[in-house]
């Protein structure tokens with residue numbers, strides 16, 4: 168699904184130099200590389216504060232810890248996402264309110280959010296799934312009307328740009344109160360281990376979250392609140408600084424591969440290519456097709472037998488997962504996610520795909536469908 172070895176070979180000299188420098192100066196924790204990366208990300212995203220942390224799950228948890236929420240307060244998020252988004256809500260003893268998504272973008276449904284809002288609702292977490300933004304104009308309007316926080320899960324969409332109705336353009340994760348991201352190796356901006364970051368334009372929230380990532384410390388050895396230990400280490404920051412310089416070029420490579428797939432299957436009525444919303448760029452963390460009536464596992468097995476690593480993101484709705492108490496949900500309230508989980512298949516998507524590989528992948532899927 169990803170080819171991080173080839174990608175590394177191309178930036179080896181730069182990465183090795185930067186990481187060697189960290190080894191030689193031995194400032195492994197909170198070294199200057201972390202501060203540099205922070206400033207470079209703030210500039211890249213055009214956001215006031217970036218707070219590096221240990222991973223994308225921590226980023227979500229810290230964001231929720233920073234808001235003045237009470238146990239059982241309700242947090243609305245998507246049924247069609249990676250579990251981390253929902254997990255942190257439950258861990259903090261807030262109530263995850265799971266809602267359905269839109270069939271074309273895979274992103275959280277506005278109508279479903281609206282229906283789920285109660286007097287206890289405090290937060291909406293839109294997930295910018297597979298690399299394109301949810302409809303942030305509509306979500307922000309709803310949040311304003313009901314006085315809710317918005318935490319954007321941008322783990323899959325770093326570099327994606329949202330265009331508002333008024334024409335203003337903003338990076339994914341910089342529109343709501345807080346944005347979170349992950350630098351897991353296979354993410355669009357991935358390090359060589361675990362990493363994450365939190366973004367905000369709010370000075371107060373930034374101060375609180377900077378304290379939370381460091382055990383809730385304010386003044387040195389004075390603890391103002393409960394916190395966690397969540398740091399991005401200097402070696403990862405050194406690697407990310409190099410990869411950030413290449414991020415736009417990586418995004419273009421992903422978009423080119425996506426366009427190839429979409430063009431290849433454009434006249435095939437069996438296959439539905441991912442839709443790109445008018446208000447967002449798509450950075451294609453995943454390239455996910457919908458194929459009605461497909462046996463996803465048989466297809467995946469066939470592809471794998473021909474050395475194409477297709478994946479099923481995601482095979483199960485969150486509301487059916489044991490950890491989240493399927494008995495608390497009405498299965499029929501999630502028709503879109505239920506359908507997606509039986510019809511999606513993701514093709515290899517990374518920065519190193521060439522036309523020969525892309526053609527082979529398409530032909531392999533086609534020959535499976537023609538069987």
Ligand SMILES: *Cc1c(COP(=O)(O)O)cnc(C)c1O
Nearest residue numbers: 222223224249251252322349351
């Ligand atoms: C990867 C991912 C996360 C979690 O990131 P980690 O760095 O693995 O903790 C959260 N949300 C979404 C949507 C993700 O894809």
